[in-house]
Amino acid sequence: MAVTGPIALFDSGEGGLTVLRHLVERFPRERFLYAADSSHFPYGEKSLSDVSRWFMAFLDFFTEQGARAVVIACNTATAAALTQAQTVSPVPVIGVIRAAVVQAAALTRNRRIGVLSTEATFRAALYPQELHAIDPRLQVVSKPCPILVAMVENGDIDGTHVEDRVHQCVDPVLGQGVDTLVLGCTHFPHMRAVFNRVVGDRAHIVDPGEEIARHLTSEIAMVSGPGILTPISAWTTGDAARFSTIATKLCPYIPMVTRRLSWHNDCLTYPG
Numbered sequence: 001m002a003v004t005g006p007i008a009l010f011d012s013g014e015g016g017l018t019v020l021r022h023l024v025e026r027f028p029r030e031r032f033l034y035a036a037d038s039s040h041f042p043y044g045e046k047s048l049s050d051v052s053r054w055f056m057a058f059l060d061f062f063t064e065q066g067a068r069a070v071v072i073a074c075n076t077a078t079a080a081a082l083t084q085a086q087t088v089s090p091v092p093v094i095g096v097i098r099a100a101v102v103q104a105a106a107l108t109r110n111r112r113i114g115v116l117s118t119e120a121t122f123r124a125a126l127y128p129q130e131l132h133a134i135d136p137r138l139q140v141v142s143k144p145c146p147i148l149v150a151m152v153e154n155g156d157i158d159g160t161h162v163e164d165r166v167h168q169c170v171d172p173v174l175g176q177g178v179d180t181l182v183l184g185c186t187h188f189p190h191m192r193a194v195f196n197r198v199v200g201d202r203a204h205i206v207d208p209g210e211e212i213a214r215h216l217t218s219e220i221a222m223v224s225g226p227g228i229l230t231p232i233s234a235w236t237t238g239d240a241a242r243f244s245t246i247a248t249k250l251c252p253y254i255p256m257v258t259r260r261l262s263w264h265n266d267c268l269t270y271p272g
Helices: 017-026 048-064 075-088 097-107 119-124 126-134 146-153 160-174 188-199 208-218 240-250
Strands: 007-011 032-036 069-072 093-095 112-117 139-144 180-183 204-206 232-236 256-260 262-264 267-269
Touching: 007 017, 007 048, 017 032, 017 188, 017 208, 032 048, 048 069, 048 075, 048 119, 048 267, 069 075, 069 208, 075 093, 075 097, 075 119, 093 208, 097 126, 097 180, 097 204, 097 208, 112 119, 112 126, 112 160, 119 126, 119 139, 126 139, 139 160, 146 160, 146 188, 160 180, 160 188, 180 188, 188 204, 204 208, 232 240, 240 256
Parallel strands: 007 032, 007 069, 032 232, 069 093, 112 139, 112 180, 180 204, 232 256
Antiparallel strands: 262 267
16 A cells, blocks of 8 residues: 555543554654544443444544555554454554453463453453463453543643552552553553552563554554654643643644544534
8 A cells, every 4th residue: 555644543532642642753744633522531331332333433533634554543443443444444444452462471480371451442342352372371360440531631641649549540450460561542552651669570561552663663654764753733622721721731743733623413513
């Protein structure tokens, strides 16, 4: 496929910016488009059927924007919509879960893997399914941590109060002997410094965004080499000014121009 249209990334909010960050660092000359369904945030509390329906509307939007590939930078949306999207999309659609489980399975030495996620990803049980498909002997300890998602969405990513919350999520999982911990929600790597302090050398940490950046080159042709980053075209179904403010706090070196999308009868509308 010719290198023409942008790479589109999708999330329910600011979480997928962690994936965008890794991609921008690796491919600064590439063109990216980021879209957030902020009006339906948090996806982790929604049904998978609703999430799938909303993502498919965004897939139509990405097609209209000329995207040459779509990254579902959201674990919940990956669990809900990846299979359907790959069936109907004219361009490659890539989820965050597969790359993460491959890396986790490669890193573990005692075959005990922990997964922190949203409630919806936890209920979908896709991480255990994917990990057991690689190695049925793997033991998976899963824990939903919705409070961390809400904190990140408010730009709250460090400090002793954040560390306390991360301990509440991490310690019960590490207490079951896991040696590898998957950050199974793209919001969580925004707190990576806190996770590093809390986990220490007790376990490997797997960030799906890092793995997607490595994996993407095997799926599509990427514009490589050094270059000057052009402003990212960002879209949100929520408050564009608020999204821009939080995005700037989370990724201060990534320039963005944010515009608003609106829902109308399950379809997305936007200024021409």
